[in-house]
Structure formats: structure tokens, C-alpha cells
Amino acid sequence: MxxxxxxxxxxxxxxxxxxxxxxxxxxxxxxxxxxxxKVANHPVDxxxxxxxxxGVHGCNQIIHFDTNAExxxxxxxxxxxxxLPNAISVNWVVPIDNDFHARFSAQCRHxxxxxxxxxxxxxxxxxxxxxxxxxxxxxxxxxxxxxxxxKHNFTSYRSxxxxxxxxxxxxxxxxxxxxxxxxxIDIQANAFLHHMVRNIAGVLMxxxxxxxxxxxAKAVLDAHDRKKGGVTAAPWGLYFVDVRYPExxxxxxxxxxxxxxxxxMSQ
Numbered sequence: 001m002x003x004x005x006x007x008x009x010x011x012x013x014x015x016x017x018x019x020x021x022x023x024x025x026x027x028x029x030x031x032x033x034x035x036x037x038k039v040a041n042h043p044v045d046x047x048x049x050x051x052x053x054x055g056v057h058g059c060n061q062i063i064h065f066d067t068n069a070e071x072x073x074x075x076x077x078x079x080x081x082x083x084l085p086n087a088i089s090v091n092w093v094v095p096i097d098n099d100f101h102a103r104f105s106a107q108c109r110h111x112x113x114x115x116x117x118x119x120x121x122x123x124x125x126x127x128x129x130x131x132x133x134x135x136x137x138x139x140x141x142x143x144x145x146x147x148x149x150x151k152h153n154f155t156s157y158r159s160x161x162x163x164x165x166x167x168x169x170x171x172x173x174x175x176x177x178x179x180x181x182x183x184x185i186d187i188q189a190n191a192f193l194h195h196m197v198r199n200i201a202g203v204l205m206x207x208x209x210x211x212x213x214x215x216x217a218k219a220v221l222d223a224h225d226r227k228k229g230g231v232t233a234a235p236w237g238l239y240f241v242d243v244r245y246p247e248x249x250x251x252x253x254x255x256x257x258x259x260x261x262x263x264x265m266s267q
Contacts, residue, residue: 001066003098004076005251007091008032008048008061013127013236014087018051018061028052031088032063032080039079040069049102049243050109050192055127055235059257060091062243064102092252100249108172109192110242113185113201113233114261117178128258129182130201130237136208138178141185144207144217145174148200155224157200158193159232167224169193176204179264183208199226201233 008028012018016025020033029046036044049062071079076093084090099105116122116129117136148157151170158167173188185201203220206212212230220229241256255262 001068001098003064003066003096003100004093005062005064005096005100005102005249006076006093007252007254008058008063009089009091009257010058010061011087011127012052012055012057015054017054017056018048018058028058028061028088031084032090035080035083036065036067036076038083039071039076040067042067042069047102049106050240052238052240053195053198053235056238056240057128057258058240059259060242060254061240062102062106062245062251064096064100066098091254094252096249096251100245102243105245105249106191106243107246108188108190108244109240110173110186110188110244110256111192111197112239112241112256112258112261113187113197114237114239114258115183115185115201115205116181116237117183118181125260127236128260130234132205132209134209136183136205137210138176138183138208140210140214141176141183141204141208143214144204145176145185147215147218148221149174152221153224154193154196154221156220156222156226156229157196157203158226159195159199160226162194164193167193169196174200177265179261179267182261182264184261184265195232197238198233198235199229201238202230205233206230 020029046063155167175186
């Protein structure tokens, strides 16, 4: 059996999240496995770097799968894309050593949360950004974000349904930047808890619009109580954009997405 690693992009707005569901509901994993199985001509199971919730998007989600089918890389990519819905695409596929694991080999995961900050709701990308009409001060949001960087117990920032046994995570980057009407929350951590990014976004938005002071982000963190946190922000606008692995795997790289924000972030 040969192991392959692949990069996937998807619009999650019409799917019930990443994970395959027994109820037969449309999920990213189910569609990818169905497409790859057609190319391989046998059932294919995939493992991802980080499962995303319903409505959340992916730009560079990393998966691995095992197969004894011999296909060219072009066949894997274009064959899978020909059998995938328009909302999902394979970016690249390469063979990899069997000691690679999409989830357990990952050292760091990277999300972006994109807010459209304008008094009029957007008609374009309505499920690609989160809209708020209240003016946000990104400098206040950045002050609050500083309290969350580092290794902490993020119980207050995870869903009450979160099944992770350990609530401790390490955030290595949490930057807020404005690009016209768009505000981008860039966050990297060794791993994330259920709804962690969306709950952080909810707290930062409350601080950005002046409802709370920047120090509130730390007060929520120290409470270790989800009830002390803010509103969970909507999934629209949340993108899984990258994963970091040990250099020995030498995986292909692509520009950080989503595509409409990439030129702005590079300026």
C-alpha cells in the first residue's frame, strides 16, 4: 500500500462539516472519499489535519490516504476533481512515507477569520465573510489578542460540547489587520478546540466595537468557564488555511488563502 498526501480546498457553506456522518448528510470527507474511490477503483478512507465545522471553509486542508492503485499524480488530481462537486477541489497530491500522518504529524495549524465591517450587508461572498455593521477598532482587538498568545487553558473559549480531554493549547500567532472594509484575524496554534477560533473571534469583535475593554479577553481566559465568554461568531468567514509539518516531509506549498484576501495580505 502506498500512502499519498493531498491538499484540499473547499467552500463549506453547503456541507455539514468535514467529518463523514452516518446519517448520510453531505460532508467534505464523504465527497472526497467517494471521488478518490472512483479514481482508485476501490474504497478509499482519508484522514485530515483538522476537522472543520459546518459552514467553515478550507484552503489548504491536508489529508492522507493509502491505496494499492497505481496512478499518476495528474490522474489523482484531475480524476478526483472531475468527480467532486464544484465546492471542493484537490490542489495537489504527492506520494509520502508511511510514517506521515496528516493529523499526528502536524506541528501547527493556521486559521483565518475574515470580517466584512460595513454598515451595509454584503451580497457577494455572503457565506465567505462574517458581516458586522458595528465599526470595529482593530487596534483594540490586537491589544486583547495579546493576552491569548502562549500556552493557556482555553476552557472559556471552547464549546461546551468539546470532547477534547485536555483544554490546554498553545497559540503562537494571533494578529488582527484591516484591509479596507475587511478585518482579518490570523491565528496559529499547535491545535484547536471545538469552536475555539469562533469564540475568540466573538470576544475580539465585542472588544473591537467598544462593548468590552481589551482586558476582558484575559478575564474570560482566566475564568475557565465557557459561560463567562462571549457569543460564538458565525462560521462564515472562517478558513482553515495551512498546516506546518516537519521539514523532512518536504510538502508542496501554496499561497495562503482564501484567494480574494491573498493579494491584500501580501501588500
